[in-house]
Amino acid sequence: MTKQESVTVKNLEAAFAGESMAHMKYLHFARICREQGDEATAKVFEETAAQEIQHALGHAELLFPREKLGVKEVLRYAIEGETYEYTEMYPKFRHAAVEEGNSAAAAEFDEQIGESKDHAGLFKRTLEIAAKRFAALAKVEEKHAKRYETTLSAVAAK
Template sequence: MSKTAENLMAAFAGESQANRKYLAYAAKAEKEGHPQVAKLFRAAADAETIHAHAHLRNAGKIGNTLENLKDAIAGETHEFKNMYPEMIKDAEAEGEKAAHKFFTYANQAEEVHATLYQKMMDSIDNPVETDYYNCSVCGYTHEGPFEGDKCPICNASPSAFYKVD
């Protein structure tokens, strides 16, 4: 891999992390009553997304839809089979209860995501039209409006779910 190729992926990772961090900062600023600060963080987060997408595109990492679904399945599968189980073990060994809980939530949600991607890949030529709803507590993704009594991963109430546009 060339140095430029390495730099593109490092820049992609850095810009992606900045986007997420700034969105978290925006939510905190909003909660603390600083709407203008929140607006600035959201604007910067959006700009970081523009940068990240350009770096990923220039690295040649965006394929056609089928290739992208295969890549997403591989990434989610790696997360729930390898990455999060190790993190869960480490958090448990270190007595980090909050990290353990959220690593476990993420692990279970990633398996659902891989399943949803596989389902979409299998029906790529004739997909079932549906909306998706996410649990705001654990990141579980549900096909169609959530009508259960509680989230199957974190036991959050149905009010924790929101429609993804």
């Protein structure tokens, strides 16, 4: 069974999305409560939001285990996600909003298309910079390795 076919992976993705949404929704609710003068309820929502993000991070660790991912992989995941958002997801959402006459949602989706495109570009530039940095480090490490090899050969020859 591949990762895409795994019911457990699909459940983890749904749980990750749900916990992430709960986190943001509760922060939004806290703002509403605070604006209406109910500081105690706002704090309850904020405390619960902090727990929800911990749940989401636990699911993320199972979906994207840190011991199996490096900088290049996480940047590629980010580029893929942001590209999907601005090329497919938000344009479809925008189209539906226009069809329904919801201009506020259409405007929100337009804004998100632009921001997702910017984010993808940022991640692409970061990946390019990281690749150059890794290449430079590899050259330095190769130089050090050769020096150690020469020294080791000299010591072994004695």
